[in-house]
Amino acid sequence: MSDYYALIPAAGSGARMGGELPKQYLDLAGKPMIYHALRRLAGSPRIRRVYVVISPEDAYWDDYDWREFAPRLSVLRCGGAARADSVRNGLAAMAEEVAENDWVLVHDAARPCLSAAQLERLLDEAGADPVGGLLAVPVADTLKRADAGRHVCTTEPREGLWQAQTPQMFRHAMLLQALHQVRDAVPTDEARAIEALGHRPLLVVADNSNFKVTYPRDLYLARLILENPDD
Numbered sequence: 001m002s003d004y005y006a007l008i009p010a011a012g013s014g015a016r017m018g019g020e021l022p023k024q025y026l027d028l029a030g031k032p033m034i035y036h037a038l039r040r041l042a043g044s045p046r047i048r049r050v051y052v053v054i055s056p057e058d059a060y061w062d063d064y065d066w067r068e069f070a071p072r073l074s075v076l077r078c079g080g081a082a083r084a085d086s087v088r089n090g091l092a093a094m095a096e097e098v099a100e101n102d103w104v105l106v107h108d109a110a111r112p113c114l115s116a117a118q119l120e121r122l123l124d125e126a127g128a129d130p131v132g133g134l135l136a137v138p139v140a141d142t143l144k145r146a147d148a149g150r151h152v153c154t155t156e157p158r159e160g161l162w163q164a165q166t167p168q169m170f171r172h173a174m175l176l177q178a179l180h181q182v183r184d185a186v187p188t189d190e191a192r193a194i195e196a197l198g199h200r201p202l203l204v205v206a207d208n209s210n211f212k213v214t215y216p217r218d219l220y221l222a223r224l225i226l227e228n229p230d231d
């Protein structure tokens, strides 16, 4: 029987957001942004423990009171230069408690609007898949490829194209091995590393409410969703 664990990479600087404060600590509906991802994952009785990976230089984490999550929260100060480094370092640090075949759900601190229903669907569907999988959304818009001057070259077929979200859920040992093997070509998500091993992760249908807060205007939309939850 495999257990489920969560890992939240939160060692980014939020360069596209701008400003001094890393975006995971920006105020969102009265809490630092990462609080919302943490609450969702730690609130699931199916997830045994949540690990948060922050930068060794993080000067903000200790400014907040995280006691409501205390029994099931571990903080790892081992973030790296790229997201994949933070995830790999976190997985290595978790190895004492987590077994090879346990599932690890990697979820961006910058996706604060994950719903309980989306999380349940991922646990059910990816948990029944031999490889694992990720939340994703079929591409809904017409796709254009542009030249350097921003003029359209072609309209690309969108059939079979999906936008990858998080959580992305794989077995601990397989994911750690995958991230070690792709060290030279830094993958932007976990599924990319698993694909490089020759596996085919399952896409679990999500929706756009689980978007990644990247630019300042995204904060407004995230606040609206959090103030009008589905569940």
Ligand SMILES: Nc1ccn([C@@H]2O[C@H](COP(=O)(O)OP(=O)(O)OP(=O)(O)O)[C@@H](O)[C@H]2O)c(=O)n1
Binding pocket: 008, 009, 010, 011, 012, 013, 014, 015, 016, 017, 023, 024, 053, 079, 080, 081, 082, 083, 084, 086, 087, 107, 108, 109, 110, 212, 213, 214
């Ligand atoms: N070296 C890094 C870079 C990113 N992340 C985390 O990965 C998630 C998704 O990354 P992204 O949205 O790209 O965050 P940033 O890297 O902070 O943003 P930017 O690329 O704009 O700097 C975030 O929770 C971020 O904190 C991380 O743990 N370690």
Ligand SMILES: C[C@](O)(CO)[C@H](O)COP(=O)(O)O
Binding pocket: 083, 108, 163, 164, 165, 166, 188, 189, 190, 212
């Ligand atoms: C993991 C991810 O959120 C899936 O969409 C995304 O790949 C992170 O990408 P970024 O380049 O770090 O923003």
